[in-house]
Amino acid sequence: MKRLTPNLAVKDVREAVNYYVENFGFKLVMAVSEDKSSIGDELADDKVYVWANVMYGEIGFMFQTEDSLKEDVGEFFAEIGSSSSFYIEVENVDSLYENVKDKVEILKEIGNTWYGAREFYVRDCNGYVLGFSAMQVHK
16 A cells, blocks of 8 residues: 545535635645646636545645545445544644634644643534644654
């Protein structure tokens, strides 16, 4: 195995891309227009998108419209969202928290855990849960 890149069902690909780019610093790598005539690394104002991939270093997410994903894979989910969370290690969790706390929905405020991490959780614009964490050094 080489890499895990979740493909998330979303209502609006542009909205999902903008959420991750603007709030967490991801970079758009590729987007495919609804009519599949346009593939590129920028979102054109006059296009609707069916799929996109964003990356931050080795961390990536793909976003695909609900109808398109069900067309490709089948009816494997009833609604957008997830019973899982995506746990992302970051270098400076406190700085990230300060940058996003007033812009995103915070599910769990930043704090130290019993297992030695400092973390917080958010719900993204499609209901997915993201945890951001940094391990604490104990002496």
